[in-house]
Amino acid sequence: GAGVSQSPSNKVTEKGKDVELRCDPISGHTALYWYRQSLGQGLEFLIYFQGNSAPDKSGLPSDRFSAERTGGSVSTLTIQRTQQEDSAVYLCASSLGVTNNEQFFGPGTRLTVL
Amino acid sequence: SQQGEEDPQALSIQEGENATMNCSYKTSINNLQWYRQNSGRGLVHLILIRSNEREKHSGRLRVTLDTSKKSSSLLITASRAADTASYFCATGPIQGAQKLVFGQGTRLTINP
Numbered sequence: 001g002a003g004v005s006q007s008p009s010n011k012v013t014e015k016g017k018d019v020e021l022r023c024d025p026i027s028g029h030t031a032l033y034w035y036r037q038s039l040g041q042g043l044e045f046l047i048y049f050q051g052n053s054a055p056d057k058s059g060l061p062s063d064r065f066s067a068e069r070t071g072g073s074v075s076t077l078t079i080q081r082t083q084q085e086d087s088a089v090y091l092c093a094s095s096l097g098v099t100n101n102e103q104f105f106g107p108g109t110r111l112t113v114l
Numbered sequence: 115s116q117q118g119e120e121d122p123q124a125l126s127i128q129e130g131e132n133a134t135m136n137c138s139y140k141t142s143i144n145n146l147q148w149y150r151q152n153s154g155r156g157l158v159h160l161i162l163i164r165s166n167e168r169e170k171h172s173g174r175l176r177v178t179l180d181t182s183k184k185s186s187s188l189l190i191t192a193s194r195a196a197d198t199a200s201y202f203c204a205t206g207p208i209q210g211a212q213k214l215v216f217g218q219g220t221r222l223t224i225n226p
Contacts, residue, residue, distance in 0.1 A: 004156075033213060042202060042218035043157075056213065091156065102147065103204075103214060105156040 002026065004106035006092050012112045013082055021077040021109045025094030032075050033103060034067055035091045043091065049075065050097055082113045119217050120203060126223040133190040135220040137203030138183075144206045146179055146186050147214065151200045160188075160201075193224045 005024045013019050025032050034046040045059040049069040060066070064082075069075040079086055089110050093103040121136045137146070145164045149157040163170045163179045163186065170177045176189040190197055200221050204214040 035216075043216040045213055045215070048213045089155070093157075102159045102162060103157075104159070105149075107156045 004092055004094050004104050006090075006106035006109050008109060009107065010110045010112075012114065014114050015084060016081055018078065018080045019082055019111065021079075021090050021092075021111070023075045023077070023092030023094075023106060025073065025075070025092070026104055027073075028096070029094035029104070030072070030097035031095045031101075032069055033093045033095075034075070034077050035093065036061075036088045037091060037108075038088045046077070046090075079111075082111075084113050087111055087113045120201070120220040122220060123218070124221040124223070126225060127193060129193060129195055129224050129226050131193055133193050133197070133222055133224075135188045135201050135222070137186045137188070137217055139186075139203075139205045139215075139217075140184065141205075143181075146177075147204045147206070148175075148177060148186075148188050149202045149204060149216075151202065151219070157202065190222075195224050195226050198222060198224045 004026055007022045011019055030051045032049040035043040036046055037043050047060055047067045048056040064080045067075060067077045089108040091108045092106045095101045095103045119138050127133055143165055145162055147162045148160045150160055151157045161170060161172045161175055161177050163177050165181055174191045179186045186203060200219040202216050202219045204216045206214055
């Protein structure tokens with residue numbers, strides 16, 4: 001497809017389990033972003049990848065959160081030992097990487113931690 | 115920390131009326147963007163206005179930017195039921211990382 005895709009669309013897990021969320025950006029986009037959105041709230045920046053540069057991890061809320069971007073394309077966000085407060089919609093976006101360019105968002109993964 | 119703050123948090127109007135949403139920010143910016151979100155899922159880019167621009171139009175959308183007041187407004191004219199959504203402003207800093215900083219959003223409801 002031409003857009004950003006994310007999987008799974010919904011994930012229900014038990015407290016303490018690890019989860020992996022996947023993002024496939026638009027082909028050719030060098031920048032990739034992860035955001036988190038709690039119910040009725042704005043977007044909280046998590047992490048940003050730009051080409052081969054070291055990622056900007058300044059938004060990750062704890063060391064239970066990590067992300068990788070393999071081959072400059074697909075990215076995986078991993079949350080270890082999930083907590084109930086991790087429940088949110090996790091949104092991925094990609095852009096051409098030009099300064100402050102338009103970001104294209106995926107449909108998100110709704111994570112529910114029981 | 116959140117840079118942009120939208121005002122109002124919620125807005126409900128009749129179909130056909132105009133809707134105005136405002137965004138304020140704190141630091142110097144390269145540009146400001148407006149996004150729409152339906153049903154709490156992916157965001158859709160609406161319009162980008164650069165720091166040296168004062169007004170921009172796209173269809174029924176009109177965006178203004180006042181860098182001296184660090185504020186922007188989004189006007190939707192002749193609103194339709196399909197315009198019901200949350201609207202977010204996002205600011206792009208002049209220096210540093212390319213990441214955008216999003217506000218908390220305005221929830222717009224268009225009543226038929």
